Amino acid sequence: MKTLDEIASYWGTDKARWGHNYTELYEELMSPHRQDPVKLLELGWGSGCSAAAWMEYFQLADICIVDNLYAPGWPISRPSWVEPTPEPPPEFWDNPRLFRYYGDQADIDVVARVVDQHGEFDFIVDDASHMLSKTKDSFALLWPHVKPGGYYFIEDVCRAHLNEIIRMLTQPDPSTPPDPFAFDVRASHHPVDTDFSIAWIQK
C-alpha cells in the first residue's frame, strides 16, 4: 500500500516531502482512519492535486473542497528536481465521493451549505488564502463542525502569525478558558522551507 507521501508526490501537491513535508504529520494522525468512511474538508483546492491525493489515500472517504477560484492548472512552483506530475483527469471531478464548493473560505453561507450537506468532519485542512483574518474566521465558523476526536489543521502558518494562531487554537471556544495542551504545532522539516509551520488541534 502506498504511503500518503508517495501518493501526494505522485499528484504533485506541495504537502509532500519535496515541499512542506506535511505528509509526515498527516500520515501519523490519519493512518489509523485510512480504511474508515471519514469526512475530510479542505479549504483551497488549487489544481485539485491534494484532493486527488486525499481521494486515493482514503478510499471510502467523502472529500469536500472549497475554493474561491476555479483554478485547474494552478501553477504550483515545484523545484526543478521534482518530476512533472499529472493533473487530475477530467473524470476525477465527477467522482461521487468528491464535493466541490465555490466561494470564500470564510463566507458563512458557503460554510452553511457545506455543513448542511455533510454534517461534522473528521478532518479539516485550511490550505486556502493563508491570510490571518480569513484563517481565523474560517476556524471560528468550522471548529464547531469538527467531530469529537477530529482534527483541524492550518497549513503554511508563517512565523509572523504563529503566536496569534496558537492563541486562537488554545482557546477555540471563547467562552471557555484556554487549554494549553489542546494544540500542537510542527515546523516544516524541509531544509529549504523552514519558515512555514503546520498548526493543528484535536477536538
Ligand SMILES: C[S@@+](CC[C@H](N)C(=O)[O-])C[C@H]1O[C@@H](n2cnc3c(N)ncnc32)[C@H](O)[C@@H]1O
Ligand atoms: C495553495 S493553493 C491550494 C493547494 C492545494 N490544497 C494542494 O495542496 O494542492 C491555495 C488555493 O486557495 C484558494 N484561495 C485563496 N484565497 C481563498 C479564499 N479566501 N477562499 C477560498 N479559497 C481561497 C486559491 O484560489 C488557491 O486555489
